[in-house]
Amino acid sequence: MRDARQGVAPRLLLGLCSAALLLLLPAVLPAPCRAADITLSSQTYLLFYEREVTGGEKNKYAPLYEYLSGDASLQYLHPTGNAEMRLGRFFFTEGVAAEILDGVFLKTTTPTGFGLSLYGGVPVEKSITSTDTGDSLYGGRVFFARKGFAEIGFTYLMEKGDFQGEDREILGGDLWVRPFTPVELLGRIAYNNATSGIAQQRYVLRLSPFTKLEVAVGYENYNYKDLFQTSLNSAFLSPPLDNNDEVQNVFAVVDYLIAEGLTMEVGVKSIRHDRDDPGDATRADLGFRYAYNDKKDVAGLSAAVVSADRDENEYQEVRGFATYTPGAWRFTLDALTHRYKEAISGIKDAYQVVGSAGWQVLPNLKVSGDLTYTRSPQFSKDFAGLIRASLDLGTTTGGN
Amino acid sequence: MRRNAFAIVAGAIALAMLIGCSMVSQTDSVPPKHPEELPAGRVDCLECHEDVSTGALKPYASFRHSVVFIQQHAMYATQGQNLCSSCHAPAFCQTCHARKEELKPNVKMGDRPDRLLPHRGDYIVQHRLDGRLDPGSCFRCHGNKNDAKCRSCHR
Numbered sequence: 101m102r103d104a105r106q107g108v109a110p111r112l113l114l115g116l117c118s119a120a121l122l123l124l125l126p127a128v129l130p131a132p133c134r135a136a137d138i139t140l141s142s143q144t145y146l147l148f149y150e151r152e153v154t155g156g157e158k159n160k161y162a163p164l165y166e167y168l169s170g171d172a173s174l175q176y177l178h179p180t181g182n183a184e185m186r187l188g189r190f191f192f193t194e195g196v197a198a199e200i201l202d203g204v205f206l207k208t209t210t211p212t213g214f215g216l217s218l219y220g221g222v223p224v225e226k227s228i229t230s231t232d233t234g235d236s237l238y239g240g241r242v243f244f245a246r247k248g249f250a251e252i253g254f255t256y257l258m259e260k261g262d263f264q265g266e267d268r269e270i271l272g273g274d275l276w277v278r279p280f281t282p283v284e285l286l287g288r289i290a291y292n293n294a295t296s297g298i299a300q301q302r303y304v305l306r307l308s309p310f311t312k313l314e315v316a317v318g319y320e321n322y323n324y325k326d327l328f329q330t331s332l333n334s335a336f337l338s339p340p341l342d343n344n345d346e347v348q349n350v351f352a353v354v355d356y357l358i359a360e361g362l363t364m365e366v367g368v369k370s371i372r373h374d375r376d377d378p379g380d381a382t383r384a385d386l387g388f389r390y391a392y393n394d395k396k397d398v399a400g401l402s403a404a405v406v407s408a409d410r411d412e413n414e415y416q417e418v419r420g421f422a423t424y425t426p427g428a429w430r431f432t433l434d435a436l437t438h439r440y441k442e443a444i445s446g447i448k449d450a451y452q453v454v455g456s457a458g459w460q461v462l463p464n465l466k467v468s469g470d471l472t473y474t475r476s477p478q479f480s481k482d483f484a485g486l487i488r489a490s491l492d493l494g495t496t497t498g499g500n
Numbered sequence: 501m502r503r504n505a506f507a508i509v510a511g512a513i514a515l516a517m518l519i520g521c522s523m524v525s526q527t528d529s530v531p532p533k534h535p536e537e538l539p540a541g542r543v544d545c546l547e548c549h550e551d552v553s554t555g556a557l558k559p560y561a562s563f564r565h566s567v568v569f570i571q572q573h574a575m576y577a578t579q580g581q582n583l584c585s586s587c588h589a590p591a592f593c594q595t596c597h598a599r600k601e602e603l604k605p606n607v608k609m610g611d612r613p614d615r616l617l618p619h620r621g622d623y624i625v626q627h628r629l630d631g632r633l634d635p636g637s638c639f640r641c642h643g644n645k646n647d648a649k650c651r652s653c654h655r
Contacts, residue, residue, distance in 0.1 A: 141591040145603060173590070177532050181525035182555050182582050191593050193577045198597065198640070209525040218511060238507075243579070247527070248552040248559060251579050274578055276558065284562060286575040300636065304572055308561065311546070314568040322636045335635070335642070335650040347636060355566035365567045371633050378632045389614075395541035398614040406629070413629055419620075421613035425540075434613035436621045444625060452621045456611040470610035476622035486610060492589060 142491045149484035154445055154477060181215075183208040189224060195241040195255025196272030196290045200224040203237075209245065217241045223259060234261030234268065243274075250277045266294035268329065282308045290327075297326035312357035320349040346374040361391040365402070379409030387419075397423040414441035430458040430468070444477035451475045464492045530555025530582040538587060541614075542566070556583040570616055574640075597641070 152158045173188035186192070186205040194207075194217050203221010220238035236259070243253035255272040275287040284306040292299040304318035323346040328335075335341075351369040358364055367385035387402030399422040408414045421434040438450040451474070458468025467489050474482040530553065542565040549560035556563075562576065563569065563583065569576075577584055584593075596605045596618065604619040619627075631638050642650055 141589060143591070143608065145608070147603070147607075175532075177582075178524055178529060180527055180529055182527075182529045182580065183524045184529075184582070191590055191597055193574070193581055195578055198574070198578070200594075200598070208523075209527070210523055211525050213525075215525075220507070220511075245557045245579075247554070247557045251557065253579060274575070276575070276579060278559065278562070286572065288575060288578065302575075304575060306562075306568060306572070314564075314566045316568045316572060318572075320636070322639075324635070327636060327639055335631070335638075335654050338654050341635075347634065349634065349636075353568050353571055355568045363567075367567075367571075381633045391541050395539055398541065400614065406633075408633070413633055415629060423614060430611060432611050432613050434610075434620075438621060438626065440629075444628070450622055450625060454610050454613070456613075458611045468611045470607075472610070474622050476625050478622055478625050482622075486607065488608075488611070492591070 141493065144489045144491075146487040147484065148486075149482060151482040151484075152480045154447060154480045178208075181209040192219060194219065195253050195257075195274050196270050196288070197239060197241075197255060197257045199237060201237060213244050213246055215243045215245065217243075234259035236260050248278065251275070266329070269293040270299070292326045292329060294329060295326045297323065299323070299326040299329075314355040315352070317352045318350070320347075320351070322347055342375050342377070344374070348372045361395070363389045363391075365389065376409070378413060381406055381408035381413050393425060396425045399423070411442040415439060428460040430456075430460070432456040440477075447477040449475075450477065458488075466490045527557075528554040530586050532586060534586045543587065553583055556580055558583075567616070 150160050152160065173186055173190040175187075175190075176185040178184065184205075184207050187203075189200065189202050190205065191200045192198075192205050194205075197219065199219075200223065201219065201221040202224055203219065205217070205219045207215065207217035209215035218238075218240040220236070222235070223233045223237040225233045237257070239255065239257040241253050241255040243251060245251040251274075253274045255270070255274070257268070257270045257272070259268040261267065269292070271291040271293055273287070273289045275285070277285045279285070286304040286306065287302065289301040290299045291297070298321075300320070300322040302318065302320040304316055306314070306316045308314050323344070324341065325343045328343075349369060349371050352367065354364075354366040356364045356366075365385070365387040367383075369383045371381045371383070373380060383404060383406045385402065385404045387400060389398055389400045391398050399420075401420045402418070404417040406413065406415050406417075416439045417437070419434075419436045421432065423430065423432045425431075432455070434452075434454040434456075436452045440448050440450075442448075452472065454470055454472045456468055456470045458466060460466050467487070469488065470484075470486040472482075472484040472486070474484070476482070544564050545560035546564055552559045553563075556576075556579075558576070595608055604617075604623060606617040606620045609615060609617055627638070
C-alpha cells in the first residue's frame with residue numbers, strides 16, 4: 101500500500117526532524133524515563149474473486165490483489181503521570197481528534213490533575229486511489245482528571261489544506277463522570293469553527309446495576325452542514341442530499357450475562373431526521389453469544405429489524421457465526437442475510453457466507469485463508485478468495 | 501502552511517525540556533504491556549482488577565469489554581489510549597481506523613467473525629440504506645475533505 105499524499109520534501113524534512121528528536125531525547129529526558137520499542141506490523145493479503153453482475157453480462161474477473169502495510173513509530177513512556185512522546189507514524193485519539201499522523205505527540209499530567217497534550221505533523225490517509233489530505237494538522241488538549249471520579253477535556257484541532265473551502269478547524273469538549281459506583285456519564289461535543297456551528301454532540305449514561313448486567317442509554321445530535329463541513333462533499337452530490345438536514349439519535353444497549361459464557365445483547369436506535377427524505381427509522385437488535393473452548397471460540401446468532409418512514413429504508417438482518425480453534429489452527433464460519441422491503445435492482449435478498457481456515461505458524465506469524473460467497477442486488481454470484489499473512493514485529497505493547 | 505507543523509514539533513521539544521519529568525504527576529503510568537498474557541476472547545478486567553487504573557484514572561470496571569463498552573469505546577479512548585495500548589497493538593486500532601484502506605475491516609479480519617467489524621456483507625448495496633439513514637456513522641472514517649472513496653461513485 102502506498103501513501104497518496106502529495107509533496108515529498110516536507111515529509112522528508114519532518115522525518116529528519118523526528119530522527120534528530122529521537123537522538124536527542126535520551127539526553128533531554130531524565131533517567132527514569134524509558135522507551136518503548138519501535139512498533140512494526142505487516143499484513144499481506146492476496147485477494148481474488150469471480151463474479152457475475154446482476155441483470156447484465158456474465159462477466160467474470162480473476163484479479164490478484166496484494167495489499168501490504170507497515171507503520172513504524174517510536175514511543176517514550178514515562179513511569180508516572182502517563183507522560184509520553186510519540187514520533188513517526190502513529191494513530192492517536194485525543195478529544196475530538198482521531199487521526200493518523202506523521203509527526204509528534206506529547207502528553208503529560210501534572211500533580212494537580214491538570215494535563216496537556218500537543219500534537220502536530222502531516223496527516224496520513226492510506227489509499228491506492230489519490231486521496232488528498234491536509235498539508236498540516238496540529239492542536240492540543242487541556243484536561244483535568246480526578247482519579248476514579250471525573251475527567252474533562254477541551255480540544256483544539258486545525259487541519260490546513262485544499263478542502264474545497266475552509267480549513268478544518270474543530271473545537272471540542274469531552275467529559276467522563278462517575279458520581280457513584282454503578283453510574284457513568286460520558287459526553288462529547290464538537291464545534292466546527294469553519295462553519296460556526298455545533299457539528300456533533302453525544303451523551304451516554306452507562307449503568308452497571310449488577311455484575312452480569314450493563315445498560316447504556318444515549319443521545320446523539322448532528323447536522324450535515326457542520327459535521328460534513330462542505331456541501332461539496334462528494335457523498336452529497338449524487339443522489340443529492342439536503343445539506344440542512346439535522347439528525348437526532350436516541351439509543352439504548354443492554355449486555356446481560358445469562359450464564360457462564362452465554363451473553364444476550366439487545367440494542368435499539370431511533371433515528372430522527374428534520375427532513376422527510378430520508379425520513380425517520382428505528383433499528384432493533386437482538387443477539388446471543390456463546391464463548392467456549394476456554395473462551396478461545398465464540399458462536400453467535402443475531403437478528404435486526406429496521407422499520408422506517410420510507411419503504412426503501414426498511415430491511416431485516418439475520419447473522420450467525422461460529423469459530424473452532426484446535427491448537428494452532430483456527431476455523432470460522434460466518435453467514436449473513438438481508439431482506440429488503442423494497443427491491444433493489446429488482447432483488448429483495450442478499451446473502452453472504454464466509455469460511456476461513458488459519459494456522460498460527462509462529463507466535464508472531466499467522467497465515468489464513470477465506471472463501472466468500474455473496475449474492476446481492478449487485479451480484480447474482482460472487483466468489484472471493486483471500487490469503488492473509490500477518491506478521492507482528494518489535495513491539496513492547498500488546499499484540500492482538 | 502507547513503510551518504505550523506514544525507512549530508508544533510519545536511514546541512513539543514521545548515515542552516519536554518521545560519517540564520522534563522519533574523512536573524509530571526507521580527501516579528504510576530499504565531505499563532506499556534500487560535504483565536500477564538491475557539486469555540482469548542472479550543476481556544473482563546474485573547476478573548483480576550477491582551480498583552481504579554492509576555494510569556487511566558478510571559475504574560477497571562469501565563473497561564469490561566461488553567457490547568456496551570465496545571460501542572462506546574471511542575468515548576474512553578479519546579481521553580487516553582495508554583490503557584488500550586497495554587493490550588492492543590497499534591495495528592488493532594487501524595484495522596478499522598485506517599482511513600480509507602482498500603480492504604474493508606471485515607475482509608481484513610475475515611477470520612474474526614466474533615469481532616464487531618463494520619461493513620459485513622455486500623456493503624456497496626447496504627451502505628445505500630445505512631448511509632442514507634445515519635450518515636454520521638460513516639463520517640468517522642469517510643468524513644469531510646476530499647474523500648476519494650465516496651467520489652469514485654458520487655460524482
